[in-house]
Ligand SMILES: [Zn+2]
């Protein structure tokens with residue numbers, strides 16, 4: 096029987112183990128993907144450290160998958176072997192629950208989460224429900240595509256649904272794994288783009304990514320600086336700090352939105368500022384497979400790319416630690432040879 100190498104976690108906070116498993120066959124409604132690259136995202140810690148209840152181990156993590164379909168199960172219209180595809184955090188949806196019937200596929204009550212509820216991209220092959228699969232443009236290398244399936248998708252999809260219009264001031268808080276993509280998308284969507292981060296040394300990077308204004312939150316009050324520009328219609332909050340999010344909210348314009356995509360435990364909100372200016376604080380989920388497909392297509396057309404550090408599958412532990420320590424510049428991607 097043909098086998099494949101995968102990286103599994105056998106228990107919460109257990110080590111990564113490289114093991115051989117039989118190559119699985121896709122069941123009804125699913126495809127098999129030969130994985131070429133898989134990003135290591137901070138949310139992989141949910142599987143690695145057992146942060147969600149009910150995860151069944153052993154589990155193969157990963158939700159920034161880029162690869163090629165190499166087998167198709169029964170009852171899968173529209174997909175065939177040889178197609179280049181990606182899989183992100185949304186691991187598929189049923190299509191018939193009340194949320195799905197209202198078009199809110201991300202909230203599907205039978206929804207799956209890639210690399211959490213089923214084995215995913217830290218390995219040579221994976222099985223994915225067809226509803227989780229996004230078509231990938233031919234001229235996008237797998238290593239560059241992989242981080243777009245979560246970090247790219249999240250920032251792109253949040254911004255395009257943010258209500259901001261071309262020319263509006265849009266600030267991106269944080270210039271890390273999410274933020275370095277968020278600034279590129281904001282600039283390419285035609286927003287007056289502001290990058291906010293700590294330290295003067297990030298200014299050249301912010302401009303290189305497309306920001307026309309940079310605010311050093313250590314030297315300046317970011318809220319006051321945004322108000323000088325008339326306030327931000329949208330602040331996309333990517334920084335992993337509730338304190339930093341609380342500190343910028345005074346810079347939101349009238350009728351504007353503080354849009355949260357960074358998973359922090361808590362932050363302070365001023366109800367008075369919200370009601371006086373009809374301002375909102377809102378969260379945004381990542382996106383579904385069609386949103387990922389749109390993200391990839393937009394990225395190819397506009398030249399938005401992640402900045403990556405790559406590790407071969409054998410060095411997964413090193414890559415994961417590097418990302419968790421906040422040292423990655425800016426995304427970590429596993430390359431998977433065959
Ligand atoms: Zn992710």
Ligand SMILES: [Zn+2]
Pocket residue numbers: 188189190191192193194195196202203204205206
């Ligand atoms: Zn559903």
